[in-house]
Amino acid sequence: xxxxxxxxxxxxxxxxxxxxxxxxxxxxxxxxxxxxxxxxxxxxxxxxxxxxxxxxxxxxxxxxxxxxxxxxxxxxxxxxxxxxxxxxxxxxxxxxxxxxxxxxxxxxxxxxxxxxxxxxxxxxxxxxxxxxxxxx
Amino acid sequence: xxxxxxxxxxxxxxxxxxxxxxxxxxxxxxxxxxxxxxxxxxxxxxxxxxxxxxxxxxxxxxxxxxxxxxxxxxxxxxxxxxxxxxxxxxxxxxxxxxxxxxxxxxxxxxxxxxxxxxxxxxxxxxxxxxxxxxxxxxxxxxxxxxxxxxxxxxxxxxxxxxxxxxxxxxxxxxxxxxxxxxxxxxxxxxxxxxxxxxxxxxxxxxxxxxxxxxxxxxxxxxxxxxxxxxxxxxxxxxxxxxxxxxxxxxxxxxxxxxxxxxxxxxxxxxxxxxxxxxxxxxxxxxxxxxxxxxxxxxxxxxxxxxxxxxxxxxxxxxxxxxxxxxxxxxxxxxxxxxxxxxxxxxxxxxxxxxxxxxxxxxxxxxxxxxxxxxxxxxxxxxxxxxxxxxxxxxxxxxxxxxxxxxx
Numbered sequence: 001x002x003x004x005x006x007x008x009x010x011x012x013x014x015x016x017x018x019x020x021x022x023x024x025x026x027x028x029x030x031x032x033x034x035x036x037x038x039x040x041x042x043x044x045x046x047x048x049x050x051x052x053x054x055x056x057x058x059x060x061x062x063x064x065x066x067x068x069x070x071x072x073x074x075x076x077x078x079x080x081x082x083x084x085x086x087x088x089x090x091x092x093x094x095x096x097x098x099x100x101x102x103x104x105x106x107x108x109x110x111x112x113x114x115x116x117x118x119x120x121x122x123x124x125x126x127x128x129x130x131x132x133x134x135x136x
Numbered sequence: 137x138x139x140x141x142x143x144x145x146x147x148x149x150x151x152x153x154x155x156x157x158x159x160x161x162x163x164x165x166x167x168x169x170x171x172x173x174x175x176x177x178x179x180x181x182x183x184x185x186x187x188x189x190x191x192x193x194x195x196x197x198x199x200x201x202x203x204x205x206x207x208x209x210x211x212x213x214x215x216x217x218x219x220x221x222x223x224x225x226x227x228x229x230x231x232x233x234x235x236x237x238x239x240x241x242x243x244x245x246x247x248x249x250x251x252x253x254x255x256x257x258x259x260x261x262x263x264x265x266x267x268x269x270x271x272x273x274x275x276x277x278x279x280x281x282x283x284x285x286x287x288x289x290x291x292x293x294x295x296x297x298x299x300x301x302x303x304x305x306x307x308x309x310x311x312x313x314x315x316x317x318x319x320x321x322x323x324x325x326x327x328x329x330x331x332x333x334x335x336x337x338x339x340x341x342x343x344x345x346x347x348x349x350x351x352x353x354x355x356x357x358x359x360x361x362x363x364x365x366x367x368x369x370x371x372x373x374x375x376x377x378x379x380x381x382x383x384x385x386x387x388x389x390x391x392x393x394x395x396x397x398x399x400x401x402x403x404x405x406x407x408x409x410x411x412x413x414x415x416x417x418x419x420x421x422x423x424x425x426x427x428x429x430x431x432x433x434x435x436x437x438x439x440x441x442x443x444x445x446x447x448x449x450x451x452x453x454x455x456x457x458x459x460x461x462x463x464x465x466x467x468x469x470x471x472x473x474x475x476x477x478x479x480x481x482x483x484x485x486x487x488x489x490x491x492x493x494x495x496x497x498x499x500x501x502x503x504x505x506x507x508x509x510x511x512x513x514x515x516x517x518x519x520x521x522x523x524x525x526x527x528x529x530x531x532x533x534x535x536x537x538x539x540x541x542x543x
Contacts, residue, residue: 003531003532003534003535003536004482004483004535004536005482005483006480006481006482006483006533006534007480007481007483008478008479008480008481009478009479009480009481010475010477010478010479011477011478018475018478019475021472022534023472023532023534023535059473060471060472060473060525061471061472061473061532062472062473063472063473063474063480063526063533063534064473064474064475064478064480065473065475065523066475066476066477066523069475069476069523071473125534126534126535127480127534135477135478135479135519136479136517
């Protein structure tokens with residue numbers, strides 16, 4: 001996660017769902033860590049339905065995904081909270097629902113985690129999310 | 137880098153955070169650190185200069201870099217010639233006016249180029265350039281916060297020239313003595329020209345140099361963006377908005393004649409109008425036009441006479457648009473999956489430099505580089521009509537991809 005800014009726009013009707021993901025990679029010596037939460041930053045009109053760690057073996061990480069067209073790893077997803085991360089990059093994903101008829105957006109995806117020494121950290125992605133009736 | 141550490145439960149409750157050390161680290165951060173190492177790898181002890189300050193300085197008002205503490209703005213080595221001929225050579229760092237100022241110059245007008253630092257090469261031709269003027273960035277930055285520098289050294293029979301662009305913020309950090317930001321890794325200044333008619337009487341006197349704009353060389357197409365869609369299921373749209381900054385190659389020559397220029401670093405120039413390219417697919421290079429100007433520099437020599445060199449650099453934005461279809465797409469292995477109906481806009485990524493970015497060979501004799509990153513004013517949007525992978529050449533699309541391929 002981290003890096004340079006980007007924006008996703010997804011055409012999602014009111015009460016519709018979509019999956020929004022990012023990839024986190026620990027630097028040497030940091031692993032293992034335990035995920036405390038995966039959430040949206042500054043979300044307006046978007047609710048988090050579920051937060052997951054999605055296996056990427058043999059596939060590509062999810063940036064956006066329709067529930068009607070799941071990726072190969074989606075069926076093997078695990079609840080993110082309490083998941084232990086090692087040295088390999090991991091795809092974290094949120095199933096989100098558009099809950100506002102107006103502007104629905106979030107600034108980033110945030111992963112909060114605890115290292116072995118008990119310290120808590122968080123890491124924000126650099127991609128923002130916008131849900132709208134129509135994307136330009 | 138967005139990682140933060142929450143040190144204690146109390147601090148977390150109060151929302152107090154501090155930067156995480158060694159937590160999730162982006163690739164760009166690691167790369168910057170390596171670049172700094174490279175930039176200073178050619179450093180080392182420089183010879184004691186004969187003059188350091190004030191009236192004894194070869195450039196009044198400037199201090200020898202050897203006498204300035206803190207990190208170097210640029211370092212390198214004068215190479216490709218007998219090291220004896222470059223030992224002790226005066227190496228000068230000049231600041232050029234911004235592109236906006238250059239664009240207003242008429243043919244025959246003098247350019248105000250300011251020496252801002254100097255150093256003497258050591259026995260192996262190595263040098264480190266530092267500056268002490270804390271106001272420098274305010275004086276020379278352009279509207280996008282870029283500063284154009286020229287490194288120049290004239291020895292008995294060789295002229296060394298190299299141009300580079302630096303972010304004003306990075307310059308401020310260097311002047312303030314902070315390390316960790318890389319400005320330029322000028323590792324090897326190969327000789328640009330040899331003039332055997334030079335008398336063996338030492339180098340040029342930088343303070344006696346006069347630079348004049350002598351011609352417009354014409355408008356040249358410059359690649360300002362690249363995008364790739366393989367197959368169907370996605371389109372892409374590129375926008376190059378007014379104020380977008382590109383780093384464009386500089387050519388140097390002793391005669392100034394067509395076809396005699398050598399590529400010698402880059403300078404920055406910002407567009408002054410917006411080009412919105414149509415939505416497209418396949419593999420594309422987006423182009424717009426910049427004007428290159430020809431500048432003559434005459435310097436007095438310590439033993440009499442003058443040294444004349446010519447510089448060709450971008451000094452105007454001409455506009456226009458052209459889309460070139462490219463035959464293939466680059467290897468891009470950092471992929472993420474994107475759902476049908478969604479779009480992804482990259483509003484900023486590290487710049488991609490193409491060695492043939494500007495089609496100047498017809499006049500200069502060489503195509504020079506062009507480098508444009510996506511910024512808040514230069515962006516690319518991919519729209520997916522089917523579930524498709526989006527891949528970066530240097531990192532994941534959400535991170536620092538540099539070039540993006542939908543496939």
